[in-house]
Amino acid sequence: MCGRFVITSPPAALRQIFGYIEQPNFPPRHNVAPTQPIPVVMLANGGRHFHLMRWGLVPAWVKDPRKFSLLINARSETIREKPAFKNAIKRRRCLVPADGYYEWQDSSGRKRPFFIHRRDGRPVAFAALAETWMGPNGEEMDSVAIITAPASRDLAVLHHRVPVTIAPDDFERWLDGRAHDTDEIMPLLTSPAEGEFAWHEISTRVNRVANDDAQLLLPITEEERAAEEVKPKKPAPRKAASDEDEGQGSLF
DSSP: OOOOEEEOSOHHHHHHHHOBSOOOOOOOEEEEOTTSEEEEEEEETTEEEEEEEEESBOOTTOSOGGGSOOBOEEEGGGTTTSTTTTTHHHHOEEEEEESEEEEEEEETTEEEEEEEEETTOOOEEEEEEEEEEEOTTSOEEEEEEEEEEEOOTTGGGTOSEEEOBOOGGGHHHHHOOSSOOGGGTGGGOSOOOTTSEEEEEOOGGGGSTTOOSGGGGSOOOHHHHHHHHTSOOOOOOOOOOOTTSTTOOOOO
């Protein structure tokens, strides 16, 4: 699952890696959450382009987005059959730049957050799907879902699913949907290789979307962990449809 992620690399560095034409300038984000606008890279008119899209895909056939479950993740195993994704996987594949993501591990009845990132510190490209919803009054909304796959053996200790990452050498292959033949790109939808990612436990401050600062990425100290353990438990947040259900959406 991928329900929160991080974008901290300088915009110029991301532009060089992803090769999009635009020159956007945006601040680092340390706690990106569903429904927020996120950077998305797509191929159009022979070039790569930078867009901002709402995280939480809304299929074109939805009549009222307010009554539709939040689709922030799409399962790789069923992506070609699910009505919400079967058209997007053919024609609207995209990439989401990131520098890591968060996952919560259940430990003795308490969910402890972890920051997960490439072991070499380089940015990653999440495989994603985009869709444009058009309302009856001409309104439009561009939205996106991040693709997940079964976790590799090492990452499975945190969660049984992980976001799919696309290597730079495969960017063009993934983004080019002109042929509409998905057989060639499906082998890309796998978990990272064992040892490619590293992780460490962090403070539960990340649980609040309002907290968005570099301190969230730091390993938690024993003193901080002890202080958090004595705090009373808060009610669990309301969840949207999880990416294990038929809707293939998930929150955190």
